[in-house]
Amino acid sequence: MKLVIVEGIPGSGKSSTARFISLQLERNGVQTELFHESTFQHPILLEEVINNSEQWQASYLSKWKKFISNNADMQTVCVFESVLFQSPIINLLHLDTDQSEIIRFIDEILSSLSTVDCSLVYLYQNDPGVGINRMMATRGGESWLENTYEKYKHFPYYKNRGHSGKELHLKFLDDYSKIAGHLFSECRINSIGIDNSNWEWDQDYGTIMSFLGHDICPDPEISLEELEVFIGFFRSDELGLTIQIQMGKDGLYIFGDQKLKPRDKNKFYLDNISMSLEFLFNGESNPFEVLIYEKDIVGNRNDIGSKFIKITN
Structure with missing residues (x-):
């Protein structure tokens, strides 16, 4: 089994990058299967709502192990986004799980991937605020921030910090960035970090495909x-x-x-x-x-x- 996982903070371009990788591998003669976050009946992401940290971890790890066990001989390259860092970090942070426990849990997932040919593409910004502000600008600015805070404020992360308003979600995203950055720096699988602060995708995509050992085949031109x-x-x-x-x-x-x-x-x-x-x-x-x-x-x-x-x- 071969996996390519794309990670980064929300709004960092993970979905577009995952699609690009999957399509380029396909055009290079590699059979691929793409799993966006919006994929119906996703093999890894949890559909049910679980409000207990230990139960969430057990269910998520179980889905990972089941996927690996059921697809050990698969020749297709599976391209995922958000399954290694984003989903665990966001869900466990919402439950106000201790950050050291989140890191330990994702290390456990990484251990289960020890038998898998897995590559990680990590999108980051040296200043996380750059990516966060860019995401806010594309998703509605202050109104998006307010709506997101209202959507998630019932979770323990926000309750335990006194419901201090929409700015608390910025702290949440900053906490996310720090945990993800630490995990990437300690990552034991084949990986590449892409600083996409300048949003120079032609250059970044070239670097990613070189890392994966394939050429870029452009989209056909249609007038x-x-x-x-x-x-x-x-x-x-x-x-x-x-x-x-x-x-x-x-x-x-x-x-x-x-x-x-x-x-x-x-x-x-x-x-x-x-x-x-x-x-x-x-x-x-x-x-x-x-x-x-x-x-x-x-x-x-x-x-x-x-x-x-x-x-x-």
Whole structure:
């Protein structure tokens, strides 16, 4: 079994990086499977809410061990985000677990990976505030901070610190960064740290793929005129969901602000959501349906994908 795990603080670009790695490995002839945080029936991340630290650790470690045991002979490279640092740190910090206990627990996960060919890509900033402020800017600024604090303030981390307001969530993120940074510095698996403070992705992606031993194969180029045939509304009665594909100034978009990037002439993907789309033609110049074929909690929960029939332009 081979794993590539992408880690970093929330908003550091983990999802886009995981997608990029998976796609580049695929284009280099490596069979891959990508597991975003939004993947339906995720093999590692816990779906149930557990409000006891010891029970949470036991359940999470059990899922790791089950995944490793069940896939020991797998030839596919599995690309994960957030399963080694982010999920344990955030969930256990919410429960106000002692930081030394969090570190010990993640060391236990690392020990269970000793038999696995595992590589870690860690995205960081020397000043964690750079990444935190960037994330806030893209997610709504002070209103995002307020909403996030309101969402999580019932957890022990916030209760035990006197509910001092939204700024407490900034301390939470700083605590997260310190724990993750320590874990990376002591990490015993094959790893690379990428300081993405300057958001220079072309350079960073080149460094990552060199670390993984593969070349970069760019997305196919499709003109805006060629992309126009994909515009329209598509409906899945099974899911009770209608999606709109629309044209932006630089390409196709779905869900309003999510850019569809070309995987092939009629296949597209999203960076940060577990969703790929294939437009199907039936001898016509315009597609009659679109198939979403990655398992996602919103757009597709089926192994064979979900069909959306075109209803209008």
